[in-house]
Amino acid sequence: xKLSILGCNSATPLENLHTTSQLLELKDHLFxxxxxxxxxxxxxxxxxxxxxxxxxxxxxxxxDHFYGLVGLISTFRLLGRTSDLNVYGPKGIKEIITLxxxxxxxxxxYNLFFHELxxxxxxxxxxxxxxxxxxxxxxHRVYTNGFLFREKPGIRLLDNKKIKxxxxxxxxxxxxxxxxxxISEEGKIIRNxxxxxxxxxxxxxxxxxxxxxxDSIIPQIKYVDLLxxxxxxxxxxxxxxxxxxxxxAKQAAKIAKLAQVKRLVLxxxxxxxxxxxxxxxxxxxxxxxxxxxxxGKVIQL
Amino acid sequence: xKLSILGCNSATPLENLHTTSQLLELKDHLFxxxxxxxxxxxxxxxxxxxxxxxxxxxxxxxxDHFYGLVGLISTFRLLGRTSDLNVYGPKGIKEIITLxxxxxxxxxxYNLFFHELxxxxxxxxxxxxxxxxxxxxxxHRVYTNGFLFREKPGIRLLDNKKIKxxxxxxxxxxxxxxxxxxISEEGKIIRNxxxxxxxxxxxxxxxxxxxxxxDSIIPQIKYVDLLxxxxxxxxxxxxxxxxxxxxxAKQAAKIAKLAQVKRLVLxxxxxxxxxxxxxxxxxxxxxxxxxxxxxGKVIQL
Numbered sequence: 001x002k003l004s005i006l007g008c009n010s011a012t013p014l015e016n017l018h019t020t021s022q023l024l025e026l027k028d029h030l031f032x033x034x035x036x037x038x039x040x041x042x043x044x045x046x047x048x049x050x051x052x053x054x055x056x057x058x059x060x061x062x063x064d065h066f067y068g069l070v071g072l073i074s075t076f077r078l079l080g081r082t083s084d085l086n087v088y089g090p091k092g093i094k095e096i097i098t099l100x101x102x103x104x105x106x107x108x109x110y111n112l113f114f115h116e117l118x119x120x121x122x123x124x125x126x127x128x129x130x131x132x133x134x135x136x137x138x139x140h141r142v143y144t145n146g147f148l149f150r151e152k153p154g155i156r157l158l159d160n161k162k163i164k165x166x167x168x169x170x171x172x173x174x175x176x177x178x179x180x181x182x183i184s185e186e187g188k189i190i191r192n193x194x195x196x197x198x199x200x201x202x203x204x205x206x207x208x209x210x211x212x213x214x215d216s217i218i219p220q221i222k223y224v225d226l227l228x229x230x231x232x233x234x235x236x237x238x239x240x241x242x243x244x245x246x247x248x249a250k251q252a253a254k255i256a257k258l259a260q261v262k263r264l265v266l267x268x269x270x271x272x273x274x275x276x277x278x279x280x281x282x283x284x285x286x287x288x289x290x291x292x293x294x295x296g297k298v299i300q301l
Numbered sequence: 302x303k304l305s306i307l308g309c310n311s312a313t314p315l316e317n318l319h320t321t322s323q324l325l326e327l328k329d330h331l332f333x334x335x336x337x338x339x340x341x342x343x344x345x346x347x348x349x350x351x352x353x354x355x356x357x358x359x360x361x362x363x364x365d366h367f368y369g370l371v372g373l374i375s376t377f378r379l380l381g382r383t384s385d386l387n388v389y390g391p392k393g394i395k396e397i398i399t400l401x402x403x404x405x406x407x408x409x410x411y412n413l414f415f416h417e418l419x420x421x422x423x424x425x426x427x428x429x430x431x432x433x434x435x436x437x438x439x440x441h442r443v444y445t446n447g448f449l450f451r452e453k454p455g456i457r458l459l460d461n462k463k464i465k466x467x468x469x470x471x472x473x474x475x476x477x478x479x480x481x482x483x484i485s486e487e488g489k490i491i492r493n494x495x496x497x498x499x500x501x502x503x504x505x506x507x508x509x510x511x512x513x514x515x516d517s518i519i520p521q522i523k524y525v526d527l528l529x530x531x532x533x534x535x536x537x538x539x540x541x542x543x544x545x546x547x548x549x550a551k552q553a554a555k556i557a558k559l560a561q562v563k564r565l566v567l568x569x570x571x572x573x574x575x576x577x578x579x580x581x582x583x584x585x586x587x588x589x590x591x592x593x594x595x596x597g598k599v600i601q602l
Contacts, residue, residue: 012376015345037372038339044316061404063375067368071338074364075313092404099400103362103393105443142406 001026001151001203001301003226006042008267008293010210010232010246011064013037018295019064020209020268022228023048026149027130032056033147033207039068040075045296051081055126057133058089059209060144066093070100077108084111088125088133090143091116117145122220136220138211140245146208148220154199162195203301206261209268212242213251218259225301227261228293230268231279237270249279253286263301267293302327302452302504302602304527307343309568309594311511311533311547312365314338319596320365321510321569323529324349327450328431333357334448334508340369341376346597352382356427358434359390360510361445367394371401378409385412389426389434391444392417418446423521437521439512441546447509449521455500463496504602507562510569513543514552519560526602528562529594531569532580538571550580554587564602568594 002025007018019036023046030052032039043050058066066089076085085108087093094114101107115125117135126133129152136146155177162168172182182190206221209230221227232246241248247255249266256264264287266279273279276292283290303326308319320337324347331353333340344351359367367390377386386409388394395415402408416426418436427434430453437447456478464474473483483491507522510531522528533547542549548556550567557565565588567580574580577593584591 011379013339013342013372015342037369038314038342041314041316041339061401062407063372063401063405067372067375068338071314071364071368074368078312090404092400096397096401096404099393100362100364100397103391103397103443104364106363142404 001205001225003205003228003265003299003301004046005265005267005293005295005297005299006039006046007036007295008269009064010230010268010270012271013064014271016295017271018042019067020059021068022207023053024149024205026203026205027151029055029131031133031149034059034065034209035067035069035072036064037067037071040072042295043072050076050079051083053085054083055086055088055133057125057147057207058087058093059138059146059207060140060142061090061092061096062142062210065210069093070097073097073101073108073112074104074106076110077106081108081110084113086113086115086126088115089117090145091118118143122148134220136206136208136217138208138217139214140210140212144210146206146211146217148224149205149207151202151204153202156192156196156199159195159197166190166195168195205301208255210246212245213247213255215255215258218255221255221259221261223260223262225262226265226299227256227259227263228265228267229255231266231283232268232270234273234278235282249282250286253283253290256283256290257287262289263299264290265293265299266290302506302526304506304529304566304600304602305347306566306568306594306596306598306600307340307347308337308596309570310365311531311569311571313572314365315572317596318572319343320368321360322369323508324354325450325506327504327506328452330356330432332434332450335360335366335510336368336370336373337365338368338372341373343596344373351377351380352384354386355384356387356389356434358426358448358508359388359394360439360447360508361441361443362391362393362397363443363511366511370394371398374398374402374409374413375405375407377411378407382409382411385414387414387416387427389416390418391446392419419444423449435521437507437509437518439509439518440515441511441513445511447507447512447518449525450506450508452503452505454503457493457497457500460496460498467491467496469496506602509556511547513546514548514556516556516559519556522556522560522562524561524563526563527566527600528557528560528564529566529568530556532567532584533569533571535574535579536583550583551587554584554591557584557591558588563590564600565591566594566600567591
């Protein structure tokens, strides 16, 4: 699992500070999460092959989270893309994009599928053999979802030494990988866990932006390996956070602590703070395993 | 008159190559012409005070000419803008912008006026005491206008030496500035041109992008001081220019020559050409006073 932060500034892009966008590499997928203005430039900076992006998740319809989407969709067309593109986002996103394509007389030459979201409870929006993506309903001024990316447990791994010791035949490997016990030639049961090791650990990532403090998300993000949580404000502006339905660094840390996540990344900082280090100091008073997002930062798990 | 090129790449923005946008300073106005994705960042790079922009002219609804508009309008709101903003562009532009503001639940706190254009003949779209802006109907895949900015002739300038020699009283100055003759105390007519000098010369700028070769624009842009004309292709790709309804450098130069403009600036280059110098070489074979646009370039007249 590899997370690349393309932008994490709130409200407006600044010189060298981009609005929200992230790339998540997981099980051969390259997921784009949010797409602020200029995201296509950030993708070029990261030398990303555009055609690898097949699923784009948009949290909500504030401009700093999706104004780069229509340009990216257009650029895909200009680059001769042929593979399907799936866009998951709030109801209305299809109308915004298709209106612009229609008026430009520039329909995509690839299949563009919109999966419009309206549910106020969590739902699975993408699933395959390797992973599952669910929405995390957030609490913001407009309809907003975070996204939970959860790998599925893999097959059990053969313990090569034991396989040799017990002289297991290759035609039994598949059943062992699926967790089944074996019956030896002498009729004795050999328990699966004698011959196999646990699957590789399952990775989970929760993206939560934008949201007011909202502890109802905790059951859903419990124990995740990585939580990105917005921290638009510092505690000194808690009232402003409340009014605009954003979180403070302290609130984000509290969520991380209650959810017992392994690692917290803060982002979506208000431009009013020149010294971002204050966010770390404030969050660490509540939850230790915390770091700041920044444009171009890569987190490998 | 000062023209700042914010971007002049065609089709898609690249790292350090922005799509079309220009700022024209003329008679205390700061006009924005086209607004590709990332224009607000380019404005910040040029240290432009956002509130000075009160009129935005959009040539057509292809993304590389207006995908930065909704973000700029949003940023104006976030910065607490109070002054009116006027947007001139093809019919449909109002729906695109207002749909996005509606779904974001983020109406502007300033007056936002759309002046939608549909006419296929030139029309005056802005006028005040100092200047006039007219559309230049262009010939492209979608409805497109260029824009002609023309200063109005100023008042005549007093010739201070002659004013002294003829002992002209200050109460006569205003009539002289307006071009009227004077009658001296002895009843003799003193011709206005004896006492005054011609007004400062009137500046004109024509912006023509995007368009196929179209010599019907020549009467309108005749003798302009500065012509920006798109040159997406070189002559070796003339067929492609024809197909996509763009111009070659040679065609742009031909237009400049026929219109006897003073100075030609080429822009809207296709990314396929690494060596932009070829555009100059090709254009110079037809018209000598030619230069290339580039991000950040400033042309002072």
